[in-house]
Amino acid sequence: MSALAPTTSGLRFASVTKEFPVRGGGTLTALSELDLDVGAGELLTVVGPSGCGKSTLLDMVAGLSTPTSGTIEVHGREIRGPGLDRGIVFQQYALLPWRTAQANVELGLEAKGVPRRRRGAIAREHLDLVGLTGFESRYPHELSGGMKQRVAIARSLAYDPEVLLMDEPFAALDAQTRESLQDELLRIWRATDKTIVFITHGIDEAVYLGQRVVVLTPRPGRIRAVVDADLPAPDGVTDLRSTPEFVALRHRVWEALHAADPADQVPDPAPAGPAAPTRTLEVAHV
Amino acid sequence: MSSALETRPAVAPPDAPAFADPPTLGRRSVHDVARLAPAGRRLRSGAARAARASVALLAFLVLWELAPRLGWVDPVFLPPFTQVAQTFAGLVADGTLATNAGASLVRAGAGFSIALAVGIPLGLVIGWSSRAAQYLSPFFEVFRNTAALALLPVFILILGIGESSKIAIVAFACTFPVLLSTIAGVRSVDGLLVRSARSLGLRGTQLFRKVVLPAAVPTMFTGIRMAATGSILVLIAAEMVGARSGLGYYITAMQFNFQISQMYAGILAIAIVGVAINGGLVLVERRLMRWRP
Numbered sequence: 228m229s230a231l232a233p234t235t236s237g238l239r240f241a242s243v244t245k246e247f248p249v250r251g252g253g254t255l256t257a258l259s260e261l262d263l264d265v266g267a268g269e270l271l272t273v274v275g276p277s278g279c280g281k282s283t284l285l286d287m288v289a290g291l292s293t294p295t296s297g298t299i300e301v302h303g304r305e306i307r308g309p310g311l312d313r314g315i316v317f318q319q320y321a322l323l324p325w326r327t328a329q330a331n332v333e334l335g336l337e338a339k340g341v342p343r344r345r346r347g348a349i350a351r352e353h354l355d356l357v358g359l360t361g362f363e364s365r366y367p368h369e370l371s372g373g374m375k376q377r378v379a380i381a382r383s384l385a386y387d388p389e390v391l392l393m394d395e396p397f398a399a400l401d402a403q404t405r406e407s408l409q410d411e412l413l414r415i416w417r418a419t420d421k422t423i424v425f426i427t428h429g430i431d432e433a434v435y436l437g438q439r440v441v442v443l444t445p446r447p448g449r450i451r452a453v454v455d456a457d458l459p460a461p462d463g464v465t466d467l468r469s470t471p472e473f474v475a476l477r478h479r480v481w482e483a484l485h486a487a488d489p490a491d492q493v494p495d496p497a498p499a500g501p502a503a504p505t506r507t508l509e510v511a512h513v
Numbered sequence: 514m515s516s517a518l519e520t521r522p523a524v525a526p527p528d529a530p531a532f533a534d535p536p537t538l539g540r541r542s543v544h545d546v547a548r549l550a551p552a553g554r555r556l557r558s559g560a561a562r563a564a565r566a567s568v569a570l571l572a573f574l575v576l577w578e579l580a581p582r583l584g585w586v587d588p589v590f591l592p593p594f595t596q597v598a599q600t601f602a603g604l605v606a607d608g609t610l611a612t613n614a615g616a617s618l619v620r621a622g623a624g625f626s627i628a629l630a631v632g633i634p635l636g637l638v639i640g641w642s643s644r645a646a647q648y649l650s651p652f653f654e655v656f657r658n659t660a661a662l663a664l665l666p667v668f669i670l671i672l673g674i675g676e677s678s679k680i681a682i683v684a685f686a687c688t689f690p691v692l693l694s695t696i697a698g699v700r701s702v703d704g705l706l707v708r709s710a711r712s713l714g715l716r717g718t719q720l721f722r723k724v725v726l727p728a729a730v731p732t733m734f735t736g737i738r739m740a741a742t743g744s745i746l747v748l749i750a751a752e753m754v755g756a757r758s759g760l761g762y763y764i765t766a767m768q769f770n771f772q773i774s775q776m777y778a779g780i781l782a783i784a785i786v787g788v789a790i791n792g793g794l795v796l797v798e799r800r801l802m803r804w805r806p
């Protein structure tokens with residue numbers, strides 16, 4: 228996929244540590260010695276308890292902040308700041324309220340210097356891709372939460388980044404909308420072959436979307452486990468979430484998360500696991 | 514929920530969870546209906562609102578008419594409204610009001626324009642550099658809270674009694690609300706918008722022009738409106754102290770000549786000018802902020 232062979236790595240984290248200065252002295256370690264390779268074209272999901280450094284991780288990939296130590300590379304190039312090789316979808320949409328859906332999508336293209344005529348065409352094409360044909364001239368306040376998030380996704384895809392980063396993009400949506408957007412994301416991913424890093428606190432979501440699920444420990448965030456979760460593509464008929472494979476995977480991720488911190492509250496009730504839970508965790512193969 | 518959607522589409526705050534999302538579920542027609550429905554209602558509620566808004570004003574005018582006629586106040590000092598209105602019409606016809614209002618508007622306009630030309634760029638720079646804002650905001654606060662008119666003698670001493678001192682004091686009085694609201698507007702720009710725009714590759718002036726400035730406009734406008742109202746206020750007072758034209762001059766001149774009806778007509782003119790200016794600015798503001806819910 229990537230023109231940049233020989234490496235097939237989309238994103239590479241090499242002992243990435245991020246510390247924040249704490250008011251009154253000292254430092255807070257948000258992420259510690261993180262090593263991770265995300266393949267080009269992979270859809271990787273990241274789950275972890277609140278405050279474990281997921282957003283911090285994404286910020287650094289976005290180039291909005293820099294690691295205290297360690298390096299992050301996109302397709303072999305070290306990240307030195309924001310760049311159009313990466314697109315970000317924030318949890319709170321972050322659309323410009325004074326711009327229509329289409330003008331919002333065009334924003335990144337303007338920065339890139341795409342001529343006006345071309346911009347309009349690309350923006351419409353991507354609004355179409357996320358199922359918002361006919362909504363081009365709506366302002367964000369005229370759109371529902373799910374539609375706003377679609378616009379944000381279209382905006383991040385429009386300038387054709389190699390890597391798409393998503394920080395709990397569907398967290399504020401109701402279950403039905405979330406599921407339809409999840410399927411849409413999978414469809415878009417298959418259609419575009421982007422490298423996607425998807426941060427979530429939902430185990431179901433992580434397993435459903437991810438080819439691999441990275442489980443982080445509580446702060447300071449480290450990789451607790453990497454679970455292979457390559458499920459068949461949803462065919463729109465079977466309820467993938469109720470297949471034994473899904474349930475088993477979901478349970479593995481759940482265990483990994485909770486082995487990290489037994490005191491952590493349970494976000495979802497554990498399913499009636501098919502077999503007695505085994506405590507073996509797949510060690511991160513990074 | 515669906516009925517709430519029908520009557521007022523998309524009033525949910527940006528972070529509120531949305532329900533029943535899929536845009537394909539005939540949602541368009543819902544929106545279109547929703548767009549049409551309030552149009553008729555808006556007209557009716559508009560008329561009702563206009564009626565409600567004018568009740569107090571009408572009552573005031575009736576009281577003004579009756580008080581002198583019924584002998585509650587001396588008609589010499591407060592002629593009935595209809596008499597003042599007649600005088601007003603006469604002064605409009607012979608051009609007296611136009612001349613004086615024109616003189617005032619030119620001064621106010623000049624001072625106000627200077628204030629915008631100084632306050633907006635300065636405010637943008639200061640607001641964007643957080644360090645500068647920390648240092649300078651308190652200083653500006655002090656000036657803003659110093660009644661501009663207290664400085665009128667200073668302006669007259671330095672600039673003389675002509676046009677320049679009046680324009681200068683208007684400019685001075687208007688600069689601070691414009692400046693401070695611009696600083697506040699820039700500083701209150703949602704950091705998330707800036708972060709997301711940066712991640713989209715916007716930098717420097719582009720980021721400023723496309724994100725920071727438009728985000729600051731609503732806050733800026735409250736200051737601009739305050740400044741416009743203030744410009745008339747300060748100018749009238751300055752004209753009362755020393756001028757040979759302008760509405761402020763006219764009012765005091767008529768008072769000295771004991772042409773009380775003319776004096777009231779002048780006051781009426783000031784009220785009308787003030788309302789018109791504010792109305793004009795509200796229109797501009799609406800036009801600039803059509804995207805607002």
Ligand SMILES: Nc1ncnc2c1ncn2[C@@H]1O[C@H](COP(=O)(O)OP(=O)(O)OP(=O)(O)O)[C@@H](O)[C@H]1O
Pocket residue numbers: 247248255257275276277278279280281282283284428446
């Ligand atoms: N700019 C900052 N300055 C100081 N501390 C910070 C800063 N940003 C994040 N932190 C701290 O780093 C830790 C990780 O924060 P982060 O936002 O990455 O968590 P998260 O995993 O995204 O959590 P959530 O799931 O709740 O969004 C937190 O303890 C937070 O307080």
Ligand SMILES: [Mg+2]
Pocket residue numbers: 281282283394
């Ligand atoms: Mg977060």
